[in-house]
Amino acid sequence: MVINRTEYLLNQMAANHVPVITKKRHTYLTYHGLGETNTYILKSGIVKNSMILQDGREFNLSYVVKPSVISLLRDEISKDTAQPFNVRIESKTADFYKIDRVTFWEMVNQDDELNNYVKEYYRHRLAESILRSQQMIMGSKHDIVCTFLNQLVDLFGKRLPDHQGILIDFVVTNMDIAGFCGINSRSSVTRNLSDLRQEGIIDIADHKFVIKNLIYLRDYVPM
16 A cells, blocks of 8 residues: 555654644744754645845745645754754745654654655755756746746646636745745846746736746756
């Protein structure tokens, strides 16, 4: 029988009566560089991972939209470990299992399925990092924006009836796009989005993107 490891993780948290905390939209769960004694597991909601660059700008790393461990680190012994990035809540609310870091690693080391989940987690994060590096090194601003819009399709896309396109059912601001794409100004993002809109690649409805030509966007995804 194939085991859904994410579902198994959540079931284990519930079975061990791990407490659940709720955070509201645009509050922070963790801060880049600050010590943290707990591991957090997203149970429901949407969060954004980001870090602060040396020049003070916020560089967005990823949205997390499905149940997942948040900022899992390899250090299994230290009670207190500096967080690798900010975690901000982007949905109305988000629920998290909150468990002591050392206790969590003890569970992982005693449970083969949890251990396999952690290995899969690191493989996925490595693949994300490689793709992100390809985007930032090889792509123009136009290419990077196209790649990011394609990622939004995978995260939030809902196909509209009568071939009207794919709705990105989540409000993403130009400032957030700039932060994800490593672009210094919102005006550059606005120009690129305006060009795509004029070409009929995207549209905007109720502050949300509608992808009209997905094939065009996917031509810019690094192989």
